[in-house]
Amino acid sequence: MFVTLLLLFGMSSCAQNNPNQKTTKGIVVLELFTSEGCSSCPPADELLGKIQNENKDGQVYVLSYHVDYWDRQGWKDIFGNPEYTRRQYDYAKWLGKEPVYTPQVIVNGKKDYIGSDEFTIRNAISSALSKPAAAEVALKTTAVNNKLNVHYTVNGISKNSRLLLAVVQKSAKSNVKRGENAHRILSHYQIVKQLQSIALKNNESGTVAITEPKEFTATDFEVIGFVQDTNSGAILGAARAENN
Template structure:
């Protein structure tokens, strides 16, 4: 991936295999300015899966379940676990210390609304905005949820998201809003399969749907918070990659696009990291993600 990073920092098309030649020093030369992206341009690799964990310090089910969820979500490559604390159980005598000003409540409710449900629960594991589970059954349930999410999205085009210190870059053969030619554009629609998992499928539409370009900042160090009151008094709850904030950096609707980061990576506070991702509206499917 270091070679692809060098290509991006030189603002060359990111991971292309059909239009780049190298000189004796390994530098790209001779790019075709009239090149049109096709499916053959994109390297086939397993993309980063975004695993979102919604938990509460006042939830009696969280202390026993969360450690195994964290282990399962982090023990395999190409996964990133983000933790959101929610206020769902603050009325039981202990206000969650990380939930009051966090984005957890809003994101969890957006998923519930999108999926047509009327209940909230913790712990809840959501993968790529497509598949969810409680995670209480252990590692196998988390792995199975990731697999369902990976197979639940079917796009008629490719998209690749990458970042340097100051910019996010999206490379795609998806037809842009002002695309010309004979390409067929599609949108994604959600249906619920027999096992209750929202599935994204391709359907004919006039243009590529609009995706929000989001940047989530999170604490890179783990926290193990001792709970002082309520049903979990005296217990400790681990927090892995606790999300601090989510910022909308723009919107994408096909084609190639470069947008500035809300905050340059070099200016982020010590102990803070970030990930960018493309999501089809609140509670929608996440089709690409990249650590910054």
């Protein structure tokens, strides 16, 4: 028994001191599908804003997509984009969850929840953080002549992987005059203003140029990148860009 314990201790020590062994932290990408025309969306917007505030420098990344299918109900969402409606329908196919709805939160591309269900979403965050990410992502941005040059390095991808780069406005307010939220001033957080997809081949690094939004400032915006399997929708890794 004594010899066995010595062997186990020795194996444990070697594993802890092995410089080639990497531990990839768990990550959580929360994608909220929301709209200014939806009366049940403001509580979800506020919840995701609170979670973002708690994780400014952590491994939790919040992305809010404003869909456009509520626009015909009397108020056109100033952040609405048909591209984000299409993305939500992609998730409906990946998850087998049709019809689409708001507010919907997708966690790491794998499971969906009602966007205002704080208890369930926080449990999903804790669960996801306990598992190591499958891919490592590193991003650096440099602003030059109204362009954001984003240098990326990705390790640990699958053959169906793509890198998605989201240019995110950290917060905004909107005075809604019609529709279900008429006469309310709504607060929004982590608004995706642009989303660019890049094909990846094996483990890869490169640089891509993105046009800055008109109101862009380094203080009010950030770039979040994440690797997604296009067959399943699963998100394999994510990072927040560092500014050069």
